[in-house]
Amino acid sequence: MSVIDRAVQTIKANFGEGVLEVREFRGQTTVVLKDQALLEACTLLRDDPELDFDFLAALTAVDYWPNEPRFHVVYQLYSHKHAAFLGLRVPVDGEEPRTPSLEPVFVNANWHEREIFDLFGITFEGNTDLRRILMPMDWEGHPLRKDYPLGYEEVQFTFNFDEIDRRKPYAKE
């Protein structure tokens, strides 16, 4: 039995209610968890010497707008001992999106969560330094949300050069 199967069984045995779904795709396993179960599940995966998922390899989010639950926060754990990746997903509601921070278990979650907070607007409860990280501090909106338009620059031709120039935001004299 591979370490991934063992990990999935351990999570299922300990958090029967907390496991919403186990996905298999192209040989990769992703466990969809309720947010209450996340911290304990990660602690278990990290500290169990049989599993030893000691590394938070990646952390990101996906926006399924307009469906609910709107967001999925996606965690990738890595076990150096077994050279295996395990995916975890936590659904988060669109109205006031909040989910617990993974920082108590993996310190390096801090910046990744700040990035998600910045670009998706998901609040991580327990993160010690939840500020914007990539966008300016006074930016409005969360650019990676699906209802946030992709910006572009209008092309200026001779006939409409001045008209576009007037409303174009840049440092004028």
Next chain:
Amino acid sequence: MVTEERELTLDELRSLVSERAIEGETMLLNMGPQHPSTHGVLRLLLELDGEVAVNIVPDIGFLHTGIEKNMEAKSYEKALVMTDRMDYLNNLGNNLCYCLAVEKLVDLDVPERAQVVRVILAELQRIASHLIFLGTHALDLAAASLFLYCFREREHILDIFEMCSGARMMTSYFRPGGLWRDIPPEFEGAVQDFIAYLPYRIQQYEHLLSKNPLYIDRTRGISAITAEQALKWGLSGPVARAAGVDWDLRKSNPYSGYEKFEFEVPLGTHGDVYDRYIVRIEEMRQSLRIIEQALDQLPGGPFRSDNRKFVPPPRSELGHSMEAVIHHFKLWTEGFPAPADSVFVAVESPRGELGCFLEGDGSPKPYRVHFRTPSFAALQAMPMMSRGHLVADLVAIISSLDPILGDVDR
């Protein structure tokens, strides 16, 4: 959407620095974002007690270009071009990571020849990136001549890239399913010349630095971390290996046929700036070994998959095959659809674990792309590893992490 300009309030500052700074006992100093030794647009808020850094607060985002958002608006093949612009010293490595993710998502096979060429070019890219590290690192520590030597050597590698792809840096040469075009006939000779010529040069650089007392004084014991700290802070690549973490994705989770090549994973013991330098020098030698073996067993055959649903047909077929014309038209106007599920692929970039999370939704555009970049993780750990060191050592620490700000901000 930016509102009026606004200054940082004292309360916001309070959460970042210690009470002593508010009272004026320690000094707050900005380093960057236009400082030459921050390797890009990185701003550091330093809290100094005399000459000692009590705390540093990295401020990133000056080079944020919304690559992930832009990729969502392009087809899978067109989005590839954005990956070159991410880590601009590891263009082919980024291409490789993204291509592997797309190939995994749509379940596409890559011919043997393409895989081996990918390995050769990715390793050349690793050498080029480490050469820049070496040059800029030495320059930051006031050994200016090495900078010029390293750029001279790197030029040979860029010439090889230009030979293959037509571009020196923004190559976009690896495509989902293989390569953009076959390698030119002069490729093998050029690579052979280069790998024959570089070992002597590497030795020369080592003579300049490795036993140089000035260099050793400024690097030994600076920002030393343990293997546990490295793992805890999500560090990977040469920085973690210098601390003794025996982890290289090329060995532990081989991709693109790395399991066929013999090479060693150099490890350090102290985790300090000096060990990071030694590890990178040794990695260049190991990369040369891989390239040598790969050139020996470079197979013939097709350079990209012949699965027409994902890879455009060759130009020669368009003249006489209606089906080829249809495939060509469909692929270049609409692109290919990918299933509504997600994959995560990690490769070993010169800076560490480069991960690509890719999710499709059944349409020809990626629903979500996320790059887990090694420089981002390294900068996050930087305050931990530079507390208690002198301001003058900060430049050594930054350059030893080798952060690329395009990689951090994306």
